[in-house]
Amino acid sequence: MNIDLSGKTALVSASSAGIGLAIAAALAGTGAETIVNGRSKEAVDRAIGKIRETVPNAKLQGVAGDLGTRAGVDQFVKTVPGTDILVNNLGVFGPGDLFSSSDEDWERYFQINVMSGVRLTRAYLQGMMDRKWGRVVFLSSESGLNIPPDMLAYGFSKTAQLSIARGIAKFAAGTGVTVNSVLPGPTLSDGALEMVAEAARKEGMTPEQKLNEFVLATRGSSIIRRAASTEEVANMVVYACSMQASATTGAALRVDGGIVDTIA
Structure with missing residues (x-):
């Protein structure tokens, strides 16, 4: 399968390291003009340098900003007013059960893991629908299905992403825009x-x-x-962003290594 996204722009939130960096590099390798994001210019510049090591001719733009806050998203959208592909990768994780997680912990997971994707999608979806083509991907987790009791607030936030992505996919029905979730495991x-x-x-x-x-x-x-490797997760995301995935929408695409023990 030859995935060619030349002529498309792709934004990957929190793409200066980890899974986000692997996704940005993979999308750049398809020819998409890729917007790399991190909280600092230094982190973004390092990421761009790493991507160019494997994709020397990559079309890259670096935009620093904290997308875990409403003010950060508002400022970011002023710099990047539109995109064809949006990968909502920003997220945080950590331990915490019902008793050890404070109200502030729950709010932090909600604002960063859930609302960052809501705000970015709200900013870019209309343009995609007007152009009759677009891709939105939420990076959820197998923990959104197998809720870990010792990472309860995190698991909740990942389940919320699944619900939101499904609802937005139905909202964008018939427009040529697909909206999916990708569920990595460890x-x-x-x-x-x-x-x-x-x-x-x-x-x-x-x-x-x-x-x-x-x-x-x-x-x-x-x-x-x-x-899994970050590249293995990125492969699934790139497929979901591809022209070839035009009939895949409203889906929860698992790249969990088979952890979720179900045939559906």
Whole structure:
């Protein structure tokens, strides 16, 4: 399958590292003019340099801004007034059960993981519908289906994304705009590797080994028996953004390694 997005613009929120960076690099490799976002200019510049190492002729634009706040999104949209492809990748995660998560924790997950995508989609969807073509992807998680009791607020935010994406897909029915969610499982992202780095050091393991051990210990239904790479997640996102995915909308596309134990 030859995915060619030449002539299209693609915005990936929080794309200066991790899964977002892998998605931005993959979209740039399809010929799309890709907008790289991070909270600081330094982080964005580093990301652009990394992408150019693998995609030397990439068409890239870097725009710094904190898209986890309404003010940040408002300012960002002034700089980037339109896009053909929107990947709502921005998100935070961490431990916290019902008793240990404060009201402030719940609000933080809601504002960053949920409202960032709502605000960006609200800003760009009308233009896509007017042009009769567009792609919106929300980066959810298998935790949105398998709600982890020790990451409750995070799991809630990922379930909310699934609901929102499905509703927006139905709102955009018949316009040529597709809206989907992609659900990674544990992934070898910068954030996940950093989370296990100290435990890995104490046990004489690499962070990659520790994360794979985590998968086996806590996600026993995993079929691939390991964490996914960021590139494997990016591949699914690029498909959802492609011309070839024109009949895929309102879907929850799992790239969880088979963790969610269902045939549907």
